Amino acid sequence: MREHSDIVVVGGGPVGAAFALALADSEFSVQVLEARPHLRQPTFRRTLALSYGTRLILERLGVWSALRKVTPIRDIHISQRGGMGVARLSATEEQLPELGAVVDYGELDAALHQALANSAVQVVTGARVVDSHSTTTYASLQMEYKGRPECVTTRLAVIADGGAGQANRERREYAQHALVAWVKSELPHGHRAYERFTDEGPMALLPDQDGFALVLTALPERVNALLAMPEADFLAELYQHFGERLGRFVQVRERSSFPLATSHTRDVVSPHRVMIGNAAHVMHPVAGQGFNLGLRDAWELAEQVRASGREALGDMVMLKRYAVTRQFDVSASMWFTDSLVRLFTQPNPLLDHVRGMGLLALQQMPPLKHFVARRMIFGARAW
Ligand SMILES: Cc1cc2nc3c(=O)[nH]c(=O)nc-3n(C[C@H](O)[C@H](O)[C@H](O)COP(=O)(O)OP(=O)(O)OC[C@H]3O[C@@H](n4cnc5c(N)ncnc54)[C@H](O)[C@@H]3O)c2cc1C
Known part of the structure; x- marks a missing residue:
């Protein structure tokens, strides 16, 4: 584990892993912290319907042909x-x-991690992040790692933990x-x-x-x-x-x-910290759009990071630009799915x-x- 990296991704699920991979050949050092003790152990069996647009991104990341x-x-x-x-x-x-x-969630996860294993990105398994703090220049992440507390710092913490355990969320139960x-x-x-x-x-x-x-x-x-x-x-x-x-x-x-x-989080960005994928928004699964939306977050954020350069990495100008770019896609996707479900389930x-x-x-x-x-x-x- 590196004590400091330019970018630390919390959660090596498909969105976090895809984001890390999109920056694998960049000038930035990237570290992924994943709570699972072993990578070949998805937390559940799930199939994902991927849109053709998602396929194009996965092709550009070099993982599509491995599925x-x-x-x-x-x-x-x-x-x-x-x-x-x-x-x-x-x-x-x-x-x-x-x-x-x-596709199968487990197979996609494995393909992304195989690609990461062949890259400069460091993936640390068994690292469960339990807290984070930001200053004006960096973020620090506290974790439990092999039964002991550890801390790493970074210019940009990318939270892709699927939303597990986040309190500050707008939640709507069906x-x-x-x-x-x-x-x-x-x-x-x-x-x-x-x-x-x-x-x-x-x-x-x-x-x-x-x-x-x-x-x-x-x-x-x-x-x-x-x-x-x-x-x-x-x-x-x-x-x-x-x-x-x-x-x-x-x-x-x-x-x-x-x-x-x-559910969705109220604060997608804060100094040196951003949430993507299910950490930012969880959708109704019936429309099969959650991962597709999360991958578009990952791709857009990677583009913004590349464009920002080292000095601006993780500052609020860069992060707000990312948030504004993603706002319409995220809210329109959530609104569309939610309205469809509500409209079609009224017995009238x-x-x-x-x-x-x-x-x-x-x-x-x-x-x-x-x-x-x-x-x-x-x-x-x-x-
Ligand atoms: C039944 C079902 C069907 C679905 N079908 C579709 C579909 O057809 N198409 C589609 O696009 N989407 C679908 N989705 C949604 C899709 O599964 C999610 O949008 C997608 O998995 C989100 O990926 P993620 O990487 O953001 O989060 P996750 O897949 O939840 O991954 C989060 C990762 O973070 C790790 N983690 C968690 N907490 C911590 C921590 N504290 N520290 C470090 N690591 C941590 C976890 O171990 C995990 O590896 C479906 C969802 C469900 C429930």
């Missing part, structure tokens, strides 16, 4: 249960090879839990992802290998009942819930659940009609559809 379990998404089918209107987004219409792809699982259907996915809004909550089926990654949201009691069901009953319930587009569901594994909430027959008209309008108006697709793929750069 083996990649399932392309070529179409997205959006519908509501019991209501009219269907919208379809397609890669062909957007003149792209694909709209996005589904009265729902999410159930995640891997499922297989009778009919093949044909590289199509499904977003379906039901009066119980939205659900997503993302093509993953020869099946789907499922995210289903509902009231906690309902999710608990679905978790406890024997496999055959669960598959039958899922068929009822989703409808017959994919035939029957024939296999399920790795069912788990968690409560749904979104009148709203059913409005929602159906909305989906029809999206389908019938190519410029609107093109805009929504570009917004999902490239974030604020779609403008």
